[in-house]
Amino acid sequence: MASSMNNLGIVKRNIVRADKAAVAKLAKFGVATIHEAMGRVGLMKPYMRPIYSQAQICGPAVTVLLQPGDNWMLHVVAEQLQPGDVVVAACTTDNTDGFFGDLLATSFRARGAVGLIIDGGVRDVADLTEMKFPVFSKAISAQGTVKSTLGSVNIPVVCAGAVVNPGDVVIADADGIVIVAAANARIAADAAAAREANEGDKRAQLASGVLGLDMYKMREPLAKAGLKYID
Amino acid sequence: MASSMNNLGIVKRNIVRADKAAVAKLAKFGVATIHEAMGRVGLMKPYMRPIYSQAQICGPAVTVLLQPGDNWMLHVVAEQLQPGDVVVAACTTDNTDGFFGDLLATSFRARGAVGLIIDGGVRDVADLTEMKFPVFSKAISAQGTVKSTLGSVNIPVVCAGAVVNPGDVVIADADGIVIVAAANARIAADAAAAREANEGDKRAQLASGVLGLDMYKMREPLAKAGLKYID
Amino acid sequence: MASSMNNLGIVKRNIVRADKAAVAKLAKFGVATIHEAMGRVGLMKPYMRPIYSQAQICGPAVTVLLQPGDNWMLHVVAEQLQPGDVVVAACTTDNTDGFFGDLLATSFRARGAVGLIIDGGVRDVADLTEMKFPVFSKAISAQGTVKSTLGSVNIPVVCAGAVVNPGDVVIADADGIVIVAAANARIAADAAAAREANEGDKRAQLASGVLGLDMYKMREPLAKAGLKYID
Amino acid sequence: MASSMNNLGIVKRNIVRADKAAVAKLAKFGVATIHEAMGRVGLMKPYMRPIYSQAQICGPAVTVLLQPGDNWMLHVVAEQLQPGDVVVAACTTDNTDGFFGDLLATSFRARGAVGLIIDGGVRDVADLTEMKFPVFSKAISAQGTVKSTLGSVNIPVVCAGAVVNPGDVVIADADGIVIVAAANARIAADAAAAREANEGDKRAQLASGVLGLDMYKMREPLAKAGLKYID
Amino acid sequence: MASSMNNLGIVKRNIVRADKAAVAKLAKFGVATIHEAMGRVGLMKPYMRPIYSQAQICGPAVTVLLQPGDNWMLHVVAEQLQPGDVVVAACTTDNTDGFFGDLLATSFRARGAVGLIIDGGVRDVADLTEMKFPVFSKAISAQGTVKSTLGSVNIPVVCAGAVVNPGDVVIADADGIVIVAAANARIAADAAAAREANEGDKRAQLASGVLGLDMYKMREPLAKAGLKYID
Amino acid sequence: MASSMNNLGIVKRNIVRADKAAVAKLAKFGVATIHEAMGRVGLMKPYMRPIYSQAQICGPAVTVLLQPGDNWMLHVVAEQLQPGDVVVAACTTDNTDGFFGDLLATSFRARGAVGLIIDGGVRDVADLTEMKFPVFSKAISAQGTVKSTLGSVNIPVVCAGAVVNPGDVVIADADGIVIVAAANARIAADAAAAREANEGDKRAQLASGVLGLDMYKMREPLAKAGLKYID
Secondary structure: OOOOOOOEEEEOOOOOHHHHHHHHOOOOOOHHHHHHOOOOOOOOOOEEEEEEOOOOOEEEEEEEEEEEOOOOHHHHHHOOOOOOEEEEEEEOOOOOEEOHHHHHHHHHHOOOOOOOEEEHHHHOOHHHHHOOEEEEEEEEEOOEEEEOOOOEOOOHHHHHHOOOOOEEEEEEOOOOEEEOOOOHHHHHHHHHHHHHHHHHHHHHHHHHHOOHHHHHHHHHHHHHHHHHEOO | OOOOOOOOOOEEEOOOOOOHHHHHHHHOOOHHHHHOOOOOOOOOOOOOEEOOOOOOOOEEEEEEEEOOOEEEHHHHHHHHOOOOEEEEEOOOOOOEEEEEOHHHHHHHHOOOOOOEEEEEEEOOHHHHHHHOEEEEEEEEOOOOOOOOOOOOEEOOOOEOOEEEOOOOEEEOOOOOOEOOHHHHHHHHHHHHHHHHHHHHHHHHHHHHOOHHHHHHOOOOHHHHHEEEOOO | OOOOOOOOOOEEEEOOOOOOOHHHOOOOOHHHHHHHHHHHOOEEOOOEEEOOOOOOOEEEEEEEEEOOOOOOEHHHHOOOOOOOOEEEEEOOOOOOEEEOOOOHHHHHHHHOOOOEEEEEEEOOOOHHHHOOOOOEEEOOOOOOOOOOOOOOOOOOOEOOEEOOOOOEEEEEEEEHHHHHHHHHHHHHHHHHHHHHHHHHHHHHHHHHHOHHHHHOOOOHHHHHHOOOEEE | OOOOOOOOOOOEEEOOOHHHHHHHHHOOOOOHHHHHHHHOOOEEOOOOOOOOOOOOOEEEEEEEEEEEEHHHHHHHHHHOOOOEEEEEEEEOOOOOOOEOOHHHHHHHHHOOOEEEEEEEOEEEEEEEEHHHEEEEEEEEEEOOEOOOOEEEEEOOOOEEEEEOOOOOOEEEEOOOEEOOOOOHHHHHHHHHHHHHHHHHHHHHHHHHOHHHHOOOOOHHHHHHHOOEEEE | OOOOOOOOEEEEEOOOOOOOOHHHOOOOHHHHHHHHHHHOOEEOOOOOOEEEOOOOOEEEEEEEEEEOOEHHHHHHHHOOOOOOOOEEEOOOOOOOOEEOOOHHHHHHHHHHEEEHHHHEEEEEEHHHHHHOOOEEEEEOOEEEEEEEOOOOOOOOOOOOOOEEOOOEEEEOOOOOEEEEEEHHHHHHHHHHHHHHHHHHHHHHHHHHOOOOOHHHOHHHHHHHHEEEOOO | OOOOOOOOEEEEEOOOOOOOOHHHHHHHOHHHHHHOOOOOEEOOOOOOEOOOEEEEEOEEEEEEEEEEEEEHHHHHHHHHOOOEEEEEEEEEOOOOOOEOOHHHHHHHHHHOOOEEEEEEEOOOHHHHHHHHOEEEEEEOOOOOOOOOOOEEEEEEEEOOOOOEEEOOOEEEEOOEEOOOOOOHHHHHHHHHHHHHHHHHHHHHHHHHOOHHHHHHHHHHHHHOOOEEEEE
């Protein structure tokens, strides 16, 4: 992580975003598939929910660390956005205030951002839904925020229990949010593709009535573990 | 409950499901109506929510006790399912992992199951919604599970605060989930029907402007209890 | 607040409702806008959620204080309702039982009420959604209630963290619920209108790519606060 | 409540504190007794806990409204304290940061304050315990706060669900925190004394084996309500 | 469970309490040991906490089902108590009110009861601590309760997630609360004794520096599971 | 973080522990002081609590990632412990089971470990308290765990919201838990010392009645921010 003790008040301008082709490939898969394909790392906590039911996001992370009740740094982060970016906003403490609304969404979209992940609250959700600007948050709240205290932009953050480095790929859908390290984007996309191909065959077998017990050859290990059938 | 102390590692194959006609009759009524008609027993806690807004379930319970982060027994339970069954999954401890997804739903449906109640997490909710496979859960999470430790199938379980015995009727809708003991299914269905008939008349009176105060003859008991009107 | 120590068992019949024109004007604005325009007072806690996604309410409050698991006073409050009123129900302690359902909604609507805010549970939500009777609550629960213990009607209450006096304006939408004191209704409506007008211009600028950093002239105060840009 | 819409940025210097003799009398009784004696109004929510097990507070409230993550106003409130006062700190939104520690406690004590009720976090709890400075809070957290944004002093606040006006009596012990309106302090103290006297007799009867069923003459109402004894 | 649908309003007088010698033997062991010895069934949820740090309880359960905010049935249950009994109080819905205080404790003790487990709130905790009357609860709250609505006594209840039948053994200590079915009390006590004997030897080995890896022969299964050591 | 996608099943044997002298110096300061001195980074969430009130820990972290309901890796981590080490245990998902008890504490102590931080549950807390083995956890639970699934040892983990790398310094006391990166240990210790020296003088001034308003020269910025005094 940061080598200096105090990482507040810093904006890092140049970050290495994950490979575009890998990001595009990851966008085809669901969060559960990618999380499995990666060996189950990088998942955010399940309290994070989309503001509308079809919300989906995939893109490289631009990170921001907020102070409670203060959205100043969301204006600072806007300038660092490039087309396709996803803003990942952490907070120094638990806070559900409405840090983000339709004006910031308008600005983020004008810069090309494709969504927001925020470990805090969001407001103007009817407008955001109409705009189809996807946001995953831990709360919806009309409570406004001030612009008084510095956080940072593009430092590593812990957001909803997951470490996010700037440039990492963020994938979000109805099942949650997963972070793929930029260096792993290609291999994760390939692994997800392999897993999904594999799932199609399993689904067909299960649909035809084959049991997972047989398809996965579980009967022997279950018996060894001591499973007993009684009538 | 179970007479042996240790009820892990057991699959009971033969269970007595509630009477089919009674189940079919119960399916016509809402959870709130049935819960009232039964004298207010058997309701699960309100943290259980449907994964899509129109989800509804009615059928006899096949129960399963899971270990945290382990969905092995969901494969075991699949083999015990008969058409119309509802799987009720409890866990030995609080856990929100994604125990269940579209592959298991495909398998459950192939066996004839009509839904899942799980005191834990579920994933692939977009697929499950498209499949119209109704699930009521306490969380949505992409977090996968292992297949390592035995639980049991068709033992009595406590799921979201309600005792569920195999074969009991499970009714779930937007208001929550209620369990009707298999032996009470018929009488509960009749009581629900009586209650609903009664409600139609009340609704008409209230819609016409009659007050509950008068319809239910509450003015006297309110006055006796000491209610005072001031200006 | 109430000068007598014990404010249970009282129904106040004559209350001063906020000015109708002001209420009508407030109905045009969102909760976030009104809350900002008022200087950020009167917001309920964000755990309060609408039972369907398009729910919206605006009207003067008729307040009721309930006992846990007891909805007797909801029948008492029905008689005090006038067209356009919003019922605001608080409870003497945290409780998620289903105090309110489609029968009471039918009665409230027959009296002209336009919605319910309840710091408790609600049931029959499918029916209420079909009726388009908007309710904001902290829970959905089929658990029924008794009619045994007195609360009060039209006393000041604390509902979801906000003080509500009878006659205050209640505005609720997807972002939450805000209370405007009756005496402030006109000035709040004017302030909201001013704020919204102002927002249109900001939105256009942000949409054209102007940064909030420049539009709000934040660069100098950020630099003063010590913000450093690194590469 | 406040007639102006915006009540931030205000310090009210002159407040009317509850009668000293009444405060002294209230200090002799427990929170549960006083709450009962007052007809069960004014209790804070039970998430508020003392930082050490013997903590007890009784005195007139000096109120302060804080912003999340910001303790600036605790320095402002210090100047308004008189011997015997209790600081009641609310926050504009849910926040658990450590707003208060041993330095502020030293300052508050130097001004004569006898305790703090804070709907937020506190730190230096080992020092505060050694100092025997009683604090009731919703959290313990080392997270520091900034001094950037105005709140107010001596305005009415909602703290942990209870309305507190400046000058009201605050009584806190192991059972929780109750607020007695300044105007009611005398009558509440008398009612608490009457209640406690009454309790001594009841306790003796119960200790001798008399049942509450008989002492409170409950057998008849229980039978009327339908209670059935079975073997 | 109960064969009738509605189990409210019933007091069962004759229950079969667990064998006294087995109860006495179980009292020698901790909750964790007994829970393990029984195969890990019957544990209440960990939100239940003792009101003072040394609290311990062991005895047969007399059960009571309460209504929210209503402690009427605690007076009814008092009459059913025999020396050594433990009252286990469940509630029809989540509720944290102070159902129980020092007067009821005086009455329970006069009847010989040795403690209370309540899935709700308790008050007068300073007095209860001084009396050394052990209570395990989910909350401490001064909020009083009414005496208006029937529950039941000595029916099976779900308390903090565990099924409790009248006469079952309740064991509670700092680690939590476990229920042993009356029929299993003897065998559970023996199993706990065996387990504890076994633990003494393990403790000595571990204290001498032997690793669990070797004592439990875990190295081979860990290697088989794929564990890799790197430098 | 880890360069491979899958970091499960790994035990890193050689880690660089923070400088001993710096650790010893940090042990003299409280968590709040160190957290402030470091610029407010590295604090765990406030739900982590000590199992007894005087618990304190300071030492280099040996990290372990657990699976829910599975404490196998706690036996693996024991072998990697050196005198003075602190075990920091994270879990792949939220879980409150009792992963750790007096046997493991005996083993950890035999290896020289001085405490445990666990984002999960712990049991045998009466024994651990008697042993004076300090543990900070998110829950106390008698629920036992299995030994079936691999986690890892000495990989970077997120524990209670804070990133912990093996070798980092862990400081825990009544105010919470803070992590100091190994490379920053010396400078953090010096900064904490400077801060504490500074606090002594402030405390003396405040104790003498000087107000923070004057000592920190807040009157002018408060006035600039718009603070108004009224009577």
